Amino acid sequence: MDTESTLVLLKALANEKRLQILQWLLSPVENFPPQNDGDLIEDGVCISYITDKVSLTQPTVTMHMKILGDAGLVTSKPIKNWVFYKPDRDAVDSALADLNQRLRTEIGAASSDAEIPPPAFTTSRLIIRPPETADIPSWQKNFVDYEVIRHLHAHIPWPYPENGVETHLNEAILPNQGKDKWVWVLCHKDQPEEVIGSIEIRRTDAGVGENDNRGFWLAQKFWGQGLMSEALVPVMNYAFTKLGFKSMVLSNATRNRRSSRVKKRHGARFVATAPARFVDPTYTEKEIWEITREEWEAYEQSL
Numbered sequence: 001m002d003t004e005s006t007l008v009l010l011k012a013l014a015n016e017k018r019l020q021i022l023q024w025l026l027s028p029v030e031n032f033p034p035q036n037d038g039d040l041i042e043d044g045v046c047i048s049y050i051t052d053k054v055s056l057t058q059p060t061v062t063m064h065m066k067i068l069g070d071a072g073l074v075t076s077k078p079i080k081n082w083v084f085y086k087p088d089r090d091a092v093d094s095a096l097a098d099l100n101q102r103l104r105t106e107i108g109a110a111s112s113d114a115e116i117p118p119p120a121f122t123t124s125r126l127i128i129r130p131p132e133t134a135d136i137p138s139w140q141k142n143f144v145d146y147e148v149i150r151h152l153h154a155h156i157p158w159p160y161p162e163n164g165v166e167t168h169l170n171e172a173i174l175p176n177q178g179k180d181k182w183v184w185v186l187c188h189k190d191q192p193e194e195v196i197g198s199i200e201i202r203r204t205d206a207g208v209g210e211n212d213n214r215g216f217w218l219a220q221k222f223w224g225q226g227l228m229s230e231a232l233v234p235v236m237n238y239a240f241t242k243l244g245f246k247s248m249v250l251s252n253a254t255r256n257r258r259s260s261r262v263k264k265r266h267g268a269r270f271v272a273t274a275p276a277r278f279v280d281p282t283y284t285e286k287e288i289w290e291i292t293r294e295e296w297e298a299y300e301q302s303l
């Protein structure tokens with residue numbers, strides 16, 4: 001959306017009556033009586049019903065509807081002698097998404113130009129810190145395991161290239177670290193030099209082919225000890241308090257039970273399933289989850 005279209009949209013919404021009418025039109029069955037002509041959902045709402053409900057004259061309502069129409073928020077069609085209006089739901093959704101993107105209200109107050117490099121954390125068993133090039137050998141050794149990688153998004157190559165971690169670190173992580181993604185490696189305090197896992201937090205528009213806000217993996221020999229759940233505590237706190245996330249969208253392959261258990265454990269809500277591709281071609285669907293800042297805080301207080 002260009003700036004001019006955004007301004008037209010904002011002007012269209014910057015009026016109490018128009019905002020009210022658009023809200024009513026988005027739930028027509030709840031807000032208007034059944035019509036003799038025209039289906040409330042399929043055809044829209046007759047101008048006479050809108051006029052009655054909003055208590056304005058018909059020419060004034062027509063003027064308001066033209067402004068909403070010019071902004072692309074409603075469409076109109078004539079039936080008999082009347083004009084029927086219905087909201088263009090896709091246009092409303094994409095306008096709001098565009099506005100959100102511009103203002104970054106949903107996923108962080110920080111603009112992508114402001115770099116906020118990730119800090120290091122320690123927990124009872126782990127050191128969680130930003131990756132360095134010295135991590136490449138142990139990262140490659142522990143990550144390159146089909147049992148780990150098969151659960152990840154299909155954009156990750158398999159067989160995994162010999163220099164895959166090096167390329168990923170130098171080309172995808174380090175240049176973007178603190179801009180639109182924040183990546184930490186996990187090291188066990190018993191072997192602080194060895195990378196045994198990683199967590200990535202990203203804005204949904206980070207251009208990585210994934211539309212969720214978080215990814216993670218842990219070397220197989222460390223599964224079942226609660227290490228990922230432990231590492232997520234400071235990272236999620238950081239995302240919600242310092243990066244300004246209000247809510248995070250998470251996902252996993254539908255049959256990746258370990259990953260979904262991690263989400264359930266920390267209070268994420270299951271939202272829906274959707275088709276998706278993973279490295280393991282037998283996975284064809286993902287589960288989508290969401291967690292708000294308040295839901296995360298409730299979990300954290302329960303610890």
Ligand SMILES: CC(C)(COP(=O)(O)OP(=O)(O)OC[C@H]1O[C@@H](n2cnc3c(N)ncnc32)[C@H](O)[C@@H]1OP(=O)(O)O)[C@@H](O)C(=O)NCCC(=O)NCCS
Nearest residue numbers: 148151216217218223224225226227228229252258259261
């Ligand atoms: C997803 C993944 C990180 C989960 O690992 P995990 O070990 O199951 O998760 P945690 O570290 O949080 O450990 C939780 C498990 O440890 C157990 N556990 C033991 N001690 C624990 C403790 N002190 N605190 C919490 N859990 C503990 C829990 O009971 C739980 O086991 P359960 O799920 O069988 O009940 C790991 O399976 C993995 O890396 N998979 C491959 C990559 C992947 O799928 N990434 C996610 C893509 S969406």
